[in-house]
């Protein structure tokens with residue numbers, strides 16, 4: 001496999017906060033280096049259900065993950081397994097749900113916190129965190145610059161073809177402070193500034209980059225249902241492919257077949273949605 005792509009998921013950011021507060025990403029849209037569309041999550045617009053749908057390209061009604069309390073090893077093929085089938089190298093820097101869905105369940109704190117498994121059928125290089133003890137007053141998330149650096153480290157050391165990064169910082173902040181407040185203005189601003197220096201480095205290393213969220217959050221910090229604030233985020237794309245018109249709403253089930261087609265990996269029959277990049 002020659003192609004390379006990174007999927008960056010900032011958990012729980014509504015469309016309006018992307019477009020209003022992420023000045024670096026919006027600057028690259030303005031300069032023509034990135035494109036942006038609206039991205040609509042599956043239902044329920046709950047984190048675990050969305051992670052499973054983003055990576056398998058099938059709905060929660062098919063993969064069966066109905067929420068964060070129902071996490072298990074999924075049975076459908078996913079981006080990791082298909083990249084491996086095409087002899088690509090995969091990596092993930094993410095919440096432990098991603099390891100449980102796509103590699104091993106239940107999560108073993110010692111065995112699964114960090115692994116390098118070149119022969120794996122799914123995730124070759126995993127760096128995970130569990131956020132155990134997470135709650136309103138202690139969000140238990142790592143610093144995002146550490147996560148971005150860890151992904152970059154894996155890319156440089158292991159030549160990842162596909163890398164996933166997922167961080168819960170803004171989702172946790174939003175549940176605590178809600179989304180229309182000075183704390184969230186600042187949190188989104190800091191995230192944008194932390195992320196920005198990495199994007200040119202990843203592009204220079206030959207990666208296409210997608211930055212998006214799993215779902216939004218409404219004015220009370222809630223998500224799970226159909227409210228557009230809960231269901232809709234933005235999706236930014238850096239790369240040479242052509243995409244649809246700016247007013248297109250991208251269905252979450254399109255992500256997996258799109259990423260596989262960009263990488264030149266086989267798209268399984270279970271992924272019925274149409275790729276949005278050509």
Ligand SMILES: [Zn+2]
Pocket residue numbers: 011012046047048171214215
């Ligand atoms: Zn989430």
